[in-house]
Amino acid sequence: MDTPPDEGIDLNEDIEVIELDDQLQDVADQLEDGLEDLGMEDDEDDGEAAIGAQVRPDRDDAHIIFSKHTGPVYCVKIDPVTCSMGVSGGEDDKAFVWRLTDGEVLMQCSGHKDSVTCAAFSHDSIYVATGDMAGMVKVWKIDTKQEVWSFECSDLEWLEWHPESHILMVGTTEGDMWLWKIPGGSTKTFQGHGCASNVGKIMPDGKRACVGYEDGVVKIWDLKAASAVQTMSGHEAHEASVTSVDCHPDNVLVMTGSVDVTSKLINSNTGKAVVTFNCKIPEVDKDQENSVEAVGFSNIQPLAATGTLTGVLCIWDIPKQVARQQCKHEAGIVRLKWDSSLPLVYTCSLDGIVQLWDARSGKSEAQWLGHQAEILDFDISRDGAHLVTGSGDQTARLFSLQSPPPDR
Numbered sequence: 519m520d521t522p523p524d525e526g527i528d529l530n531e532d533i534e535v536i537e538l539d540d541q542l543q544d545v546a547d548q549l550e551d552g553l554e555d556l557g558m559e560d561d562e563d564d565g566e567a568a569i570g571a572q573v574r575p576d577r578d579d580a581h582i583i584f585s586k587h588t589g590p591v592y593c594v595k596i597d598p599v600t601c602s603m604g605v606s607g608g609e610d611d612k613a614f615v616w617r618l619t620d621g622e623v624l625m626q627c628s629g630h631k632d633s634v635t636c637a638a639f640s641h642d643s644i645y646v647a648t649g650d651m652a653g654m655v656k657v658w659k660i661d662t663k664q665e666v667w668s669f670e671c672s673d674l675e676w677l678e679w680h681p682e683s684h685i686l687m688v689g690t691t692e693g694d695m696w697l698w699k700i701p702g703g704s705t706k707t708f709q710g711h712g713c714a715s716n717v718g719k720i721m722p723d724g725k726r727a728c729v730g731y732e733d734g735v736v737k738i739w740d741l742k743a744a745s746a747v748q749t750m751s752g753h754e755a756h757e758a759s760v761t762s763v764d765c766h767p768d769n770v771l772v773m774t775g776s777v778d779v780t781s782k783l784i785n786s787n788t789g790k791a792v793v794t795f796n797c798k799i800p801e802v803d804k805d806q807e808n809s810v811e812a813v814g815f816s817n818i819q820p821l822a823a824t825g826t827l828t829g830v831l832c833i834w835d836i837p838k839q840v841a842r843q844q845c846k847h848e849a850g851i852v853r854l855k856w857d858s859s860l861p862l863v864y865t866c867s868l869d870g871i872v873q874l875w876d877a878r879s880g881k882s883e884a885q886w887l888g889h890q891a892e893i894l895d896f897d898i899s900r901d902g903a904h905l906v907t908g909s910g911d912q913t914a915r916l917f918s919l920q921s922p923p924p925d926r
Contacts, residue, residue, distance in 0.1 A: 578888035582916035591908030599643035601899040607634025636677035689715030730760025748789030775810030825851030843880030866893035
């Protein structure tokens with residue numbers, strides 16, 4: 519990031535809750551001494567798409583439709599080195615590695631006995647890991663198409679590769695976490711506190727991990743010592759389950775989202791919440807169920823984003839502590855990802871649509887249609903050429919980002 523996000527910000531300031539309302543600019547003016555901000559926007563559709571609802575798109579922008587699954591596709595990833603392979607896992611207890619150019623199956627990852635909810639390539643695309651809800655984790659070597667390691671733990675919540683090593687980490691519904699060196703299988707365990715480890719992310723330095731729990735607690739773990747070095751609990755914690763986590767490239771700031779419809783910006787070195795943002799908007803939320811489903815930092819500008827179940831993407835100017843843009847969707851947001859080199863945000867939602875938003879103007883620059891049910895996951899290739907989605911319609915779809923979709 520060109521501008522350090524903590525520039526002009528006192529990371530040891532007391533916690534302040536910021537309500538997102540019409541007085542946002544006034545609130546920002548009061549915070550000039552510096553807290554960082556993150557929140558959401560307003561949307562007013564009472565009839566947001568529900569999970570499992572059928573969608574009838576006007577067109578299909580997909581270049582490739584991968585249809586080997588026989589149930590909803592829960593997870594998708596693109597290999598980070600060649601950007602030529604995708605992996606998808608689904609309710610059919612199967613995972614496939616397939617070629618992006620033509621959808622040909624390169625390898626079927628067999629042996630799972632429950633829905634495959636996690637799949638990811640190692641940093642060098644040598645291995646692919648798959649994990650199912652029952653806790654079976656398998657690792658496969660791409661070039662030989664052979665399973666090289668497997669382990670069975672309790673019910674799986676998340677799976678994450680180390681950014682520089684063949685080290686795999688997972689979190690479970692029992693709250694424990696496991697870390698393995700692949701393919702040897704050397705193991706470290708991280709004991710939980712009795713609540714599910716909902717979401718986790720290894721930090722950019724590769725030495726720590728940020729983990730969010732079902733009871734709202736957030737912990738920073740030292741991977742070498744297998745111990746929690748910071749614990750955000752009590753008034754520092756969320757009031758409900760943590761749904762999403764992101765780590766800033768500066769290796770200090772961490773962002774979390776929660777079912778309590780708040781998002782927190784945390785100093786991982788001190789374990790203190792710099793600021794808590796109230797993402798509830800009464801005129802939008804009304805009686806709808808809501809939560810912060812996705813959070814993310816921009817890599818190139820001091821901006822952050824949140825996405826909610828009521829369909830609001832909010833772009834936050836971190837140094838100025840103001841909501842720069844609020845972008846309304848017709849349905850709940852499932853995932854968001856920043857473009858790696860431009861101030862653009864991609865979102866996928868429960869109406870089966872992927873959208874591209876300009877963080878500067880707040881306008882939707884493009885939409886990709888084709889899915890006939892909710893999108894459950896998506897990934898963008900490292901070279902920025904492709905986007906892959908997984909959906910409740912039992913397909914994964916490849917969209918080209920180099921040729922824009924037709925006018926809406």
